[in-house]
Amino acid sequence: xxxxxxxxxRGLSLLSMMQRIRAFEEQARLAAVRDKLVHGAIHxxxxxxAVAAGVMMHLTRKDYMLSTHRGHGHTLAKGANPDTMMQxxxxxxxxxxxxxxxxxxxxxxxxxxxxxNGVVAANxxxxxxxxxxxxxxxxxxxxxxxxxxxxxxxxxxxxxxxWAGVFxxxxxxxxxxxxxxxxxxxxxxxxxxxxxARAQSLGLSTTTVxxxxxxxxxxxxGRLITQVRDTRQPAFLHASTYRLDGHTYFDPASYRxxxxxxxxxxxxxxxxxxxxxxxxxxxxxxxxxxxxxAGNDEMTHALAVATDAAWPAxxxxxxxxxxxxxxxxxxx
Amino acid sequence: MxxxxxxxxxxxxxxEAMRADSNVWCIGEDLGRGGVFQQYQGLRxxxxxxxxxxxxxxxxxIMSAAFGAAMVGTRxxxxxxxxDFALCATDELVNQIAKARFMFGGQSRAPMVIRKPMGMWRxxxxxxxQSLESWYTHIPGxxxxxxxxxxxxxxxxxxxIQCDDPIVYLEHKDIWANEGEVDPDYHYEFGRxxxxxxxxxxxxxxxxxxxxxxxxAGRDLSSQGIEAEVIDLRSLWPWxxxxxxxxxxxxxxxxxxxxxxxxxxxxxxxAATVAEHALQALKAPITRIGAPRSxxxxxxxxxxxxxxTGQMMVDAAIRLCR
Ligand SMILES: Cc1ncc(C[n+]2csc(CCOP(=O)(O)OP(=O)(O)O)c2C)c(N)n1
Ligand SMILES: [Mg+2]
Numbered sequence: 001x002x003x004x005x006x007x008x009x010r011g012l013s014l015l016s017m018m019q020r021i022r023a024f025e026e027q028a029r030l031a032a033v034r035d036k037l038v039h040g041a042i043h044x045x046x047x048x049x050a051v052a053a054g055v056m057m058h059l060t061r062k063d064y065m066l067s068t069h070r071g072h073g074h075t076l077a078k079g080a081n082p083d084t085m086m087q088x089x090x091x092x093x094x095x096x097x098x099x100x101x102x103x104x105x106x107x108x109x110x111x112x113x114x115x116x117n118g119v120v121a122a123n124x125x126x127x128x129x130x131x132x133x134x135x136x137x138x139x140x141x142x143x144x145x146x147x148x149x150x151x152x153x154x155x156x157x158x159x160x161x162x163w164a165g166v167f168x169x170x171x172x173x174x175x176x177x178x179x180x181x182x183x184x185x186x187x188x189x190x191x192x193x194x195x196x197a198r199a200q201s202l203g204l205s206t207t208t209v210x211x212x213x214x215x216x217x218x219x220x221x222g223r224l225i226t227q228v229r230d231t232r233q234p235a236f237l238h239a240s241t242y243r244l245d246g247h248t249y250f251d252p253a254s255y256r257x258x259x260x261x262x263x264x265x266x267x268x269x270x271x272x273x274x275x276x277x278x279x280x281x282x283x284x285x286x287x288x289x290x291x292x293x294a295g296n297d298e299m300t301h302a303l304a305v306a307t308d309a310a311w312p313a314x315x316x317x318x319x320x321x322x323x324x325x326x327x328x329x330x331x332x
Numbered sequence: 333m334x335x336x337x338x339x340x341x342x343x344x345x346x347x348e349a350m351r352a353d354s355n356v357w358c359i360g361e362d363l364g365r366g367g368v369f370q371q372y373q374g375l376r377x378x379x380x381x382x383x384x385x386x387x388x389x390x391x392x393x394i395m396s397a398a399f400g401a402a403m404v405g406t407r408x409x410x411x412x413x414x415x416d417f418a419l420c421a422t423d424e425l426v427n428q429i430a431k432a433r434f435m436f437g438g439q440s441r442a443p444m445v446i447r448k449p450m451g452m453w454r455x456x457x458x459x460x461x462q463s464l465e466s467w468y469t470h471i472p473g474x475x476x477x478x479x480x481x482x483x484x485x486x487x488x489x490x491x492x493i494q495c496d497d498p499i500v501y502l503e504h505k506d507i508w509a510n511e512g513e514v515d516p517d518y519h520y521e522f523g524r525x526x527x528x529x530x531x532x533x534x535x536x537x538x539x540x541x542x543x544x545x546x547x548x549a550g551r552d553l554s555s556q557g558i559e560a561e562v563i564d565l566r567s568l569w570p571w572x573x574x575x576x577x578x579x580x581x582x583x584x585x586x587x588x589x590x591x592x593x594x595x596x597x598x599x600x601x602x603a604a605t606v607a608e609h610a611l612q613a614l615k616a617p618i619t620r621i622g623a624p625r626s627x628x629x630x631x632x633x634x635x636x637x638x639x640x641t642g643q644m645m646v647d648a649a650i651r652l653c654r
Contacts, residue, residue: 064404098437109439114403119427125393126428129400136357136382136406159393166388320438322497324475324522325570 006281010057014214015274015288017053019295021073022046022271024082027299028072028089028103032249037090037307042103043070047212047244050270051176052077054217055144055237058225064112064134064143066127069104070176070243071116074146079111086302092309099312100320112141121151124160124173131169135232142170142228150181152195161202164234172221172228173199173236176211178243183255199236211239212270215277242268333515339371339508341482345489346372346409350379353407356493357383359398360411360447368413369449369508395421395446399429399498402442407493415448415502416459429498430473442498445489451541451591452639453505457630463540463592463623468500469569469601475499475522477567478540482512484566487520495522504541525572527579531559534585534649537576537602539565542591542640549642549649556646558653568598576602577610584615585652591640594622616652621645 025044032038045052048070056077059065067074075085080096088095089103096108107115114130117123127145134141151157152175164171175195179186192198200206205227209220217239224235242264246253253261275288318327336344350356357379358372364386366373376384387394391412398408412418418425429442452461468476475497479485485503492499528543529550538546543564550562561579565571580586586606588599599620606618623638 096437097435097439100437101435105435107436107439109436114400114440115432115436117428119423122396122423122428125396125424126400126403128393129397129402130404131400132397133401133404133406136401137355137404156392156396159388159390160397162388163390163393163397320434321472322433322475324495324497327472329570 006277008278008281008283010218011215011274011278011281012291013057014050014053014218015271015278016291016295017057017077018049018214018271018274019292020082020298021049021052021076023295023299024076024085024302025072027303028086029249031086031090031303031306035307038103039091040102040104041248042089043248044245045070045073045243047264047269048176048178048241049073050214050217050274051174051211051239051241054214055174055221057218058222059112059144060141061111063141064114064127064130066114066123066130066143066145067116068120068123068147068151069116069118070148071106071146072103075106075108075113075116078108078113080108080113082299082302083305084108086306087309090306090309091311092306093312093316094309098316121147121154121156123147124151124156125163127171128160128163128169131164131171132167135167135169140229142172142225144172144174146174146176148181149175149177149179149186149195151175152198153190157198161199161204161234161236165203168233170228170232171234172224173204173234175236175238177238177240180243180247182247183251196236196238199238204234204236206236206238208238208240211241212268212273214270214274244269333513335511336482336514337508338482338485338503338510339369341486341514342489342503343371343373343375344514345486345493347375347378349490349493350375350383355405356407356409357385358409358411359385359387359394361387361389361394361413363411367411369505371508372411391417391420392424396424396428398444399424399432399442402444403432403440407443409493410444410446412446412448414460415450415464416462418446418448426471430471434473441496443496444498445492445501446499447501447503449505450502451504451506452628452635455630455632455635458627461628463590465502465540465568466592466596466598469598473498474569475567476502476569477522478502478504479566480504480507480540480543480564482510483514483518484520486514486516487518488566491520491522502540507541507544510544523567523570523572525575526564526566527561527575528564529560529562531561532583533559533653534561534587535563535576535579535583536560536587536589536645536649537563537565538589539568540591542589545640545642546589546645549645552642552646553649556650558649560649571602573605577606580606580610581613584613586614587619587621587645587648587652589621589640589645592622593625594620595625597622619648619652621648
């Protein structure tokens with residue numbers, strides 16, 4: 001990229017989405033730590049926003065996306081409404097899953113977001129199946145499936161990638177490699193050369209990108225998504241990144257070497273990096289600040305809405321279990 | 333009415349459903365050649381390789397990819413080959429398929445028929461013989477059915493394919509070749525047991541192939557002057573509590589028989605429910621007949637040590653009625 005041909009509009013739209021994700025998660029953290037309104041674990045993607053923003057900008061609502069336990073950013077970037085997302089984190093009836101799923105099962109089918117998952121790697125085979133369904137129905141959408149570096153050590157990674165290759169399915173796998181599996185360095189638990197090498201060995205078209213460079217992610221993902229749309233064959237994107245927070249909001253991450261997170265925050269924060277690019281491209285700082293403020297306002301509002309929202313009706317715990325043999329019908 | 337085998341009855345139901353709805357498809361290992369028990373014979377020729385699809389030996393992916401495809405609007409029939417191998421896809425069934433609709437607040441459905449051939453069959457030993465139906469009854473979100481006759485394997489398969497819930501469909505491997513009349517117009521209603529034989533002396537509740545043994549035992553008992561009411565539950569979740577309880581209120585005696593291990597078997601749930609709702613009607617203690625809590629062995633004489641037989645039911649009924 002040279003600054004003269006830099007796509008300013010795209011840069012602004014990436015920055016805007018990243019600021020929204022960052023602001024959503026900062027509000028979610030406040031809701032958890034300050035307000036004590038988040039009841040279970042939440043996993044923040046602070047520091048990893050460029051991957052969500054750079055990939056999802058190439059999808060339409062009719063494309064499907066499946067996510068992980070660290071799925072707020074993906075869900076927002078896919079177009080979900082932050083008000084209903086925040087209500088879900090707070091367990092309220094207006095939550096996108098009616099308060100039944102919480103952060104780890106966040107989903108918004110109306111925008112093609114087919115669910116985060118509390119089981120590492122489980123979404124990989126499900127996503128392959130969604131792509132299989134698309135192929136059977138003759139639709140022309142595609143599927144994007146996110147997972148972490150740790151997921152490459154579970155069976156569904158092998159079974160799901162193999163499946164996509166064998167059946168020739170329109171799916172982009174995105175491995176967000178933040179180097180940690182919870183509190184363990186993934187490299188210490190992984191034989192061979194890691195997720196990209198494994199994907200390659202299964203015959204998938206595999207590309208690696210600096211996941212903290214929003215423009216690079218957008219370029220690479222754009223090319224791969226076009227390729228998946230055209231060829232109807234799977235592809236694999238390995239994005240290296242770093243989570244600035246703990247594994248969960250209550251994890252102090254003391255297992256990391258001293259200064260590692262601080263160094264990354266100083267030198268490799270994807271938002272700071274994109275801001276610098278935009279400033280070099282000639283944009284005034286106040287215009288970029290305005291995007292940040294807009295994100296903060298939107299998400300502060302989302303938290304306010306969620307804080308005041310109603311709890312789900314007690315009896316709704318018996319809804320949407322099953323039609324046949326529903327707990328509502330069970331006479332005894 | 334036509335006479336057909338248990339395998340052919342299910343095959344016919346699948347073929348009819350596939351003709352009626354292009355969203356119905358089958359996925360599993362070796363289906364292109366008709367499936368390991370020929371229960372898919374001829375379907376590849378009629379519907380092609382995409383809709384009668386072979387799969388890699390990836391049980392977790394078979395289960396879960398079918399689920400993904402169900403979430404986007406198809407209606408998969410999943411073949412697990414042997415119920416034992418479905419354990420390789422436990423997370424996919426229990427944590428994903430059974431829970432998705434609820435966890436996502438009703439945004440998704442998993443209309444799936446998950447076929448798991450179960451039970452003792454030709455010295456298949458410990459990893460190819462199990463009856464684990466009671467496990468699945470413990471999982472909210474799943475429907476659990478165990479057809480015992482060609483008629484039921486036709487009608488229940490048809491109902492299962494039309495249902496929007498995930499259905500654990502347990503066929504018994506030892507009765508693929510059993511023949512019987514199949515009335516295509518018979519409508520199966522989930523949760524409705526079938527009274528295979530009426531009687532006023534003792535209630536004999538069973539399902540799957542053990543229900544066939546129970547029906548034979550009922551005939552035997554009748555020749556000895558004891559009239560057993562033989563109930564084939566057909567579906568374990570939901571199960572037909574009122575038919576069982578009403579029968580026990582009439583007979584005052586209950587025997588529950590199943591091929592699976594007696595400890596924590598579904599018979600225990602039935603016994604407890606009857607004790608809760610019809611204790612006063614009981615003239616004798618409830619009898620459970622299930623396999624001893626040991627492992628299914630290869631040698632036929634060892635396998636027979638664990639086999640639940642009709643004779644056990646006859647003996648138990650005579651004991652209770654004497
Ligand atoms: C099957 C399974 N095992 C363990 C866990 C607990 N767990 C939740 S997140 C996580 C780490 C996952 O690491 P990675 O896939 O790299 O994703 P990241 O958290 O780094 O985003 C673990 C071990 C789980 N949720 N599921
Ligand atoms: Mg990781």
